[in-house]
Amino acid sequence: MSLAENTNISIEKIAKSRIDSIDFENLKFGTTFSDHMLVCHYKDGQWGDVQIKPYGPMSFEPSINVFHYGQAIFEGMKAYKDSNDDVWLFRPRENWKRFNKSAERMEMPQIDETRFVDGLKTLLNLDREWVKPGQGNALYLRPFMIGTHPGVVAGPSSEFMFCIICSPARTYYSGKVKVQIAEHYSRAANGGVGYTKCSGNYAGQFYPTKLAQQKGYQQVIWTDDATHTKLEEAGTMNVFFRIGDTLITAPTSERILDGVTRKSLLDIAKSKGIDIDVRTIVVQELLDAHAKGELKEIFGAGTAVTIGQIEGFAYQEKFYSLPEIADENSFAVQLKNSLQGIQQKTVEDIFGWTEKVEKK
């Protein structure tokens, strides 16, 4: 199919908005949904029209592909509202491109920019009251695609549903977390699907994460499955290490997600003159740097929390604390403030990353 294919967007508005029933001061992440959702079906080798309609349950046969063979991918994005009551997206076309990379690896159809980005903007225009202004407020956006053809045949689905749902969220500050470096469990394989946002990458993490939590660590730093020496991701985030005044993160690969937050932070760090080093970093280097007092910061980076600071890590039953660092000296805090400022339109977007959702 052509990526420039035209589509009609039909809109069925909700009879009465649910927005007055929502306590926006006390939102639990990912549990409240806005009035509308976007739905688009793929059948007979092509995508149909984009439908925007009231958020609500849908009917599926119990034999659909996603329940059995797991064809399911998603993106995580956010919309922000500035002080002029305008709604903004952050690098939405990066999410669209990555969605299609995930789709290719999971043997799912490519979706065109019109249905993904313009569809999303049409949905956001309709639900713009659900995007609240002010520091830390955002509307979390969840585009996803699932295999919907019925039949328990172990093969790719011939029918798919693309859908976008929206959940109002406040950036939660959960404090710094303790992490455990994975010594046995893994999230990705060479030649596998680790770089995609496929559903199976997440389900496989829950059990090892629970085991870490039972030992008092909130998250796992994932290592390569072959040697368990290379530091790759933290929980569902990319991971950064500051040794001395150099910021180190693993290069993207088949095993590592090409995070939009990750690459935005790298660009911001460059613009601030911070030394960055995108290369493989191994556990021993971390231990050595810690012993020499040079390991200053570790943080995760992802859409949901932007930056999640780490206060220390466990490895081989020993816990290594990181030093206290003042906010004004912290790379994590500086980068987080810059990125969130760009996203919330309080800091000049010198990169051209933000995109306005025009009022219609």
Add this chain to the structure above:
Amino acid sequence: MSLAENTNISIEKIAKSRIDSIDFENLKFGTTFSDHMLVCHYKDGQWGDVQIKPYGPMSFEPSINVFHYGQAIFEGMKAYKDSNDDVWLFRPRENWKRFNKSAERMEMPQIDETRFVDGLKTLLNLDREWVKPGQGNALYLRPFMIGTHPGVVAGPSSEFMFCIICSPARTYYSGKVKVQIAEHYSRAANGGVGYTKCSGNYAGQFYPTKLAQQKGYQQVIWTDDATHTKLEEAGTMNVFFRIGDTLITAPTSERILDGVTRKSLLDIAKSKGIDIDVRTIVVQELLDAHAKGELKEIFGAGTAVTIGQIEGFAYQEKFYSLPEIADENSFAVQLKNSLQGIQQKTVEDIFGWTEKVEKK
């Protein structure tokens, strides 16, 4: 929860059976479903009652866990009908045990033997007309569990649905297949989920399999992701190699499914006095044995096809044909006939593997 927990089984019968509309001579695998299905919901830390009701679509919120984070596991089983019109299951408690192993790794709840095995038998008793007698006929059974709690929070679901659907099937003989040995792509990681029947293990295979098919090979023989030298599975099946008169298969591990067909074949082979060797086998050994003319057979083993014979394999752009072998000299054919005979009740079940579904 206790695995011996009692449950009520409620039955809602279909108004009119669909069976007369089914052409049992021309079934496409996995696309036709019997009149009834079993449904059981897990909520607030416990399983509810088992409901048996007409097969049909169900309603789900677009934010349920399985669509985003992939908590989904299944089993594949078959029911057979003998010449006395009795319905039989093959080692159903092995599937139940493996289901719970998958559930543990995917951070899903254990299900008790009563709900799984007795529930299945109650369903089969009701749909026993859907199990056709005669060589190659079976009712394919698909128990599965999915995370059903709504909310796009990257964590395990707190609600689940256990379901069994049934699809009449004829064992298809698709002829011998050509396979490609994986040199880049992988299906499993050390410390990963390869040994489970989770949905994500299947979705990840479709793209590499398509690439192999484009080169003329129907399936992929998967190798370990770290070195791509160890031969592990074939497509969605365990894999056996016959070198000389020894039957070799990889030991089960974190990366390899503990197949019920695999272990049944090993026991049958033992009983026939066939030399078996359960150990790691590497690509070079296969090439050496082929060069010496000692590589006689390769076959996959799984519930859907029992045994799938392989006529040759591609490795590093070269194709290696296996010798023609008469049925009476083929381990694959001998083992397949014995196993199918036990399953169809035409060969004495000296192992005690078959279990009758009592008429009620």
